[in-house]
Amino acid sequence: MNPRRIFSQEREPAQATDEQLSATQKSGVIPQRLYMEQEDQKVVLALAGLDNFKRVRAGDFVISLRSFQGGIERSSYDGCVSPAYTVLRPKLKTDGGYFRYLLKTDEFILKLQSVTSGIRDGRNVSYEQFALVPLCFPPLPEQTAIAAFLDRETAKIDALVEEQRRLIDLLREKRQAVISHAVTRGLNPAAKLKPSGVDWLGDVPEWWEVASVRRCSTRVVTGSTPSNDAPNTEQDEAFAWYTPGDFSEELLLSASARSVPSSTVLAGELRVFPSNSVLVVSIGATLGKVGYSEVACSANQQINAIVPNEKVTARFLAYSLSEKTAVMRFLSNASTIGIMNQEKTKEIVIAVPPIREQDDIVRYLDQRTSELKALSETAEVAITLLQERRAAxxxxxxxxxxxxRDFAAETEAA
Structure with missing residues (x-):
């Protein structure tokens, strides 16, 4: 059916008492105060007034700036939206739950994209473009039955997805606990312990040393950005140039997303870290992320590189620092804009076993973290399959x- 027969475009002006609404792909059209709470962020309110805003009534649908990516959202609230949005109001008797599902299917979104070619971020889908996509319009009782069926079945799938996500969180916590115990207590549960004298370390095996990064490194170096040649990804013989986005839970750093020409390195325009350096993100949202490189590399100014001395191996140091994120945030005064400069990085204290024991611990952690990673990846695959099942x-x-219809009959009988 032609969408114009089902929905009208509404331009009802907002009232002074209307609450501002946000169109979100995750939660539909909701009050901005709820959106700010959910996302833990602030949005710009229309402090100058709502003269140009459009009124939205519960049950309306809103075409937003992201509808060509995530479909059209339904509102359960009265309020108002930006004049850049298009408000759709049912003209016929419809079940809003049915259209809430229909207007967010992959098939509908693909058809919407096909009639809105050239749209990019920041542009809206017009009512005229929306009207070019025919919509299925079953009888009202069947719309209601479909919505009820999908409410029940998607709730089951969503619960299973949430279970898998909780499992992933638990596996992540387990990984950190395994690392923390191994790098502070070792592998011998019967080992005699001594106080480390450091709150965040607690007791350590009595033959281990307690030392700062300063005493475990030859130097700590902050990364740099080349002055002339911008980092790129097209050099055949490029030199790795890491940024915080290259760090993950995997400690061994893989190829960097960006790189610099080798000529820049040879010209001395870039600080180079030797092989087996341990890199630590020292500012920003990922402060405390750790990785190590088996080859010489470079990084930007958001990263400090620690060059280990004979006291520690790079891999043991990386494991030790990977569970010190909270310590780094404390030392960096992360309540403001946390920065781990070179001096603060040198102040981090770790437990240092003999080299042979470090190697044993690293082998153990490599195996255990690999096992936990496999379990986590299995859960991720399960989530993907469940989400695909949900969409289908x-x-x-x-x-x-x-x-x-049989489901509807069963529901009524129950």
């Missing part, structure tokens, strides 16, 4: 490929 189920139901 919605698509099949709203387009009539599966008959949900």
């Amino acid at each position: 189920l919605i698509s099949a139901a709203v387009t009539g490929k599966i008959d949900v």
